[in-house]
Amino acid sequence: MARLDTVLGQIIKDRIRSKGPMTIQEYMATCLYDSRYGFYSQGPNIGSVDGPFDTNAKFSAFAFAITKAVKQADQLLGNTIRVVELGGGTGELGKSVLRFLENDRNYMVVDPSSGLRVKQDQVGLQAVGDLTExxxxxxxxxxxxxxxxxxxxxxxxxxQGEILEFFVDLDEAGEFFEIPLAPSTPALLARLQSLNVTLGRGQVGEICLELSSLFQKVKQVVEPGYVVFVDYGDSASKLYSFQRRNGTLRSYYRQHQIHDIFYAPGEQDLTADVDFTTVRREAQAVGLVGGTPVSQETWLKNLGIQEYIDPENICARDVEEIECLTKSSQLGSAFDVLIFKTIGLPEGPGG
Ligand SMILES: C[S@@+](CC[C@H](N)C(=O)[O-])C[C@H]1O[C@@H](n2cnc3c(N)ncnc32)[C@H](O)[C@@H]1O
Known part of the structure; x- marks a missing residue:
């Protein structure tokens, strides 16, 4: 498939010409979050029919379940607590959760993407760019x-049992290509060593170093409370196993997965499976407890998602939504849920 010539692609090429190759991390950060042309900064219709991909967020039943989690957290804490949604997307999920909470709640969205914050604002949500706010x-x-x-x-x-890091460079025709070079930081090998992982010769893996600072900020805000992440990923031992020897970094363009991460910089989504082992470690490092992954199916059922269906007026669409969210052949096993709590609280909602 011929690559698209995007404005951001040209900007990145100019940067490489003047400063040399950039890490995949820098490329991905620019493609997703460049303040003007980044995929998320432009405010894509995530989850909508014409959007780049489906998420739980488009299902009202999911918002209902989040509401149940919030109410259960209230009871566990003995208080009416504030809700903070990280990465609010188009704001549809937050809007639905607030509606189920009868708009009677302090609800904040934190999202670095300005275009999405505009959308969140348009549906009446209060949004800031960073947790430190x-x-x-x-x-x-x-x-x-x-x-x-x-x-x-x-x-x-x-x-030799060491690693190289992939950088983005330009070939003679001025096209992007990936080149393995010496790592940009010793933190990459240190991460793998701390996980007891040795990548085989030619085996590829991704490493997210941002988790540490994210959890430090989370801990500053949640005082006390519960922290819940829903995502796709796996334990480090599975993520860095031979079965995934090509890594998990991938791209979506208009609902379709495409292999070329250089296809349309700024117009395609880039994503990688989450290393749950490191997520738990970074959470524990800041004093959060828990985080054993449970399947989305189990979590939603524990919360009582079935109550979304009105027994007096069973609607086929409601039943379908729950099936889609909980069936293991659909989203139910695609996502896991990691539930953390600050020290001293009872087990978190749905855990
Ligand atoms: C895949 S989208 C998911 C959006 C929404 N939660 C949904 O399910 O539709 C990722 C979201 O995370 C946001 N995001 C990225 N980094 C973030 C961070 N450090 N803190 C908060 N949100 C972040 C993006 O701007 C985007 O809104």
Whole structure:
């Protein structure tokens, strides 16, 4: 498929010409979050019919379940707590959750993407760009598919048991290509060593270094409370296994998965499976407890998603929504849920 000539693609090429190759992490961060032309900064219709991909967020039943989690967290904390949604997308999910909560709740969205914040604002949500803009308070914080949208470094094992890192460079025709070079930071090998992972020769894997700072900020805000992440991913031992030897970094363009991460910079989504082992470690490092992944199916059923269906007036669409969210052949096993709590609280909602 011939690559598209995008404005952001030209900007990145100019940067490489003047400063040399950039890491995949920098490329991904620019493609997704460049303040003007980044995929998310432009405010895509995530989850809509014409959007780049489906998410839980488009299902009202999912918002209902989040509402149940918020109410259960209230009871566990003995307080009416604030809700913070990380990565609010188009704001549809937040709007539905607030509607189920009868608009009677302090609900904040945190999203670095200006175009999406505009959409969140348009549906009546209060949105800020960074967690540091929020003061500490008793909180239920959740994020649906935000961890998979954090930029990752891409590395490859060598014969000597070390790693090289992939950089983005330009060939003679001025086209993007990936080149393995010495790692940009020793933190990459250190991460793999801390996980007891040795990548085989030629084996590829992604590493997200942003998780540490994210959890430090989360801990500053959730005082006390619960933190819930819904995402696709796996334990480090499975993620860095031979079965995934080509890594998990992938791209979506208009609902279709495409292999070329250089197809349309700024117009395609880039994403990678989440390393749940590191997520738990970084959460624990800031004093959060828990985080054993449970399937979305189990979590939603534990919360009581079935109550979304009105027994007096069973509607086929409601039944379909629940099936889509919980069936293991659909989204039910595609996503896992990691539930954390601050020290001293009872087990989190649905856990
Ligand atoms: C895959 S989209 C998911 C959006 C929405 N939660 C949904 O399910 O439709 C990823 C979202 O995470 C946001 N995001 C990326 N990095 C973030 C961060 N560090 N803090 C909060 N949100 C972030 C993006 O701007 C985007 O809104």
């Amino acid at each position: 929020i003061t500490p308070a008793p909180t239920f914080l959740f994020g649906n598919e935000i961890l998979d949208a954090l930029p990752v470094h891409k590395v490859m094992g060598t014969e």
